[in-house]
Amino acid sequence: MNRPSEHRKRLPLYAKILIGMALGVALGLLGASLHFEQFIHHWIAPWGTIFLRLLKLIAVPLVLVSLIIGVVNLKDVRNLSKIGLKTILIYICTTIIAVSIGLTAVSLMKPGRYFPHDKQSEFMQRYEQTVAQKESAMQEVQDQSPLQFLVDIVPENAFHAFGDNSKMLQIIFFALLFGIALVCVGQSKTGSIVRFFNQLNLVLLKIIDFIMAFAPIGVLALMADLVVSYSGDVGIFSSLGMYALTVTVALAVIVFIVYPLILKLFTKKTWKDFIKAAFPVQMLAFSTSSSAATLPLTMERTQKHLGVSEQVSSFVLPVGVTINMDGTSCYQAVAAVFLAQVLGLDLSFGQMLLILATATISSIGTPGIPGGSIVMLMIVLDSVGIPVEGLALILGIDRPLDMLRTVVNVTGDMTVASVVDDGKREAVP
Ligand code: ASP
Numbered sequence: 384m385n386r387p388s389e390h391r392k393r394l395p396l397y398a399k400i401l402i403g404m405a406l407g408v409a410l411g412l413l414g415a416s417l418h419f420e421q422f423i424h425h426w427i428a429p430w431g432t433i434f435l436r437l438l439k440l441i442a443v444p445l446v447l448v449s450l451i452i453g454v455v456n457l458k459d460v461r462n463l464s465k466i467g468l469k470t471i472l473i474y475i476c477t478t479i480i481a482v483s484i485g486l487t488a489v490s491l492m493k494p495g496r497y498f499p500h501d502k503q504s505e506f507m508q509r510y511e512q513t514v515a516q517k518e519s520a521m522q523e524v525q526d527q528s529p530l531q532f533l534v535d536i537v538p539e540n541a542f543h544a545f546g547d548n549s550k551m552l553q554i555i556f557f558a559l560l561f562g563i564a565l566v567c568v569g570q571s572k573t574g575s576i577v578r579f580f581n582q583l584n585l586v587l588l589k590i591i592d593f594i595m596a597f598a599p600i601g602v603l604a605l606m607a608d609l610v611v612s613y614s615g616d617v618g619i620f621s622s623l624g625m626y627a628l629t630v631t632v633a634l635a636v637i638v639f640i641v642y643p644l645i646l647k648l649f650t651k652k653t654w655k656d657f658i659k660a661a662f663p664v665q666m667l668a669f670s671t672s673s674s675a676a677t678l679p680l681t682m683e684r685t686q687k688h689l690g691v692s693e694q695v696s697s698f699v700l701p702v703g704v705t706i707n708m709d710g711t712s713c714y715q716a717v718a719a720v721f722l723a724q725v726l727g728l729d730l731s732f733g734q735m736l737l738i739l740a741t742a743t744i745s746s747i748g749t750p751g752i753p754g755g756s757i758v759m760l761m762i763v764l765d766s767v768g769i770p771v772e773g774l775a776l777i778l779g780i781d782r783p784l785d786m787l788r789t790v791v792n793v794t795g796d797m798t799v800a801s802v803v804d805d806g807k808r809e810a811v812p
Pocket of ligand 1: 672673674675708710711749750751752753754755756757785788789792
């Protein structure tokens with residue numbers, strides 16, 4: 384006979400996360416209406432922060448270990464350059480498609496027309512300080528050499544790289560170097576190191592299971608805190624509703640049309656199997672607004688549930704978190720054109736192409752953290768001569784849109800991992 388605890392265990396991860404989210408929203412709404420916001424900030428929110436920290440805690444060791452194993456398992460190191468090239472090319476293609484969809488949606492729906500102009504100065508005032516901060520961050524990025532991104536990939540100290548989650552490309556660089564060296568030295572001399580990493584990987588995957596057991600509480604806390612923090616800003620939706628709708632429609636086209644099409648054309652995986660594997664990842668991305676924090680779960684689900692090989696997923700996914708942001712790039716295109724519409728600036732076809740190029744490039748430099756794309760959006764705005772102060776008009780509604788674009792970002796990474804894996808394996812139920 385089944386004991387109640389066995390029943391509980393059978394509840395799928397996505398259901399647990401959904402329940403956590405729903406309870407979090409309910410608690411947040413209750414907190415806002417009965418005014419116990421402080422209680423939520425002080426006693427509930429920290430559990431969300433602990434959950435995020437746990438996810439980040441496991442990300443660096445997981446990427447390092449699984450990528451080293453991935454390289455060692457490649458039959459031929461030359462395959463690595465094939466996988467690398469294919470991954471980067473597909474990432475660039477999906478990003479360009481995403482930006483084009485954003486540009487099309489915003490040109491057709493023209494959300495700028497619906498923005499009440501009397502709100503303009505109010506929003507400008509309210510977000511003046513935040514815009515100024517982001518502006519100085521943008522200046523720093525713009526002053527760099529165009530090759531700075533290459534310099535940044537090479538760590539000068541491996542332990543500093545391991546100590547900083549935002550240095551994912553440096554960690555990938557080290558892992559590739561280490562893995563290739565292991566292969567070159569030869570299995571007969573390095574067998575025990577390889578065995579050690581394989582066993583370490585099993586331990587790390589177990590830790591992810593532990594962390595995910597905490598996920599419902601974590602997302603409950605994150606959502607409750609978010610609802611309480613944003614409850615005062617509900618009015619903003621009426622001014623920016625059409626803009627939010629445009630972003631949502633564009634993102635929905637990517638998730639429900641583009642990705643299924645890509646999967647159908649280039650893999651053997653069905654959309655149903657894909658979504659089964661991806662749904663918990665999407666829910667986690669939605670509640671954390673961070674594709675970097677979601678990475679451990681993305682890796683686990685892509686390997687175990689989508690059946691993508693370790694060689695491919697351990698490389699494609701961490702790289703994707705750093706450089707592939709379809710949701711973000713699509714959003715940047717919509718935001719830039721929306722602001723141009725509100726400010727009465729007519730964009731030429733050439734400027735649209737410039738947005739296509741800068742949104743593609745700047746999404747590559749966007750960190751996978753909440754609001755990571757704001758500074759990069761400024762670069763897009765600046766490139767076509769839209770005043771960066773315009774950002775103040777959309778900051779108030781950024782978080783919910785961030786949650787949606789992060790879902791697209793992680794879904795894109797999983798889609799590309801499936802394509803690169805070439806659909807050789809069937810999805811594992
Ligand atoms: N929050 C997004 C992510 O983590 C980045 C962004 O668009 O701000 O993928």
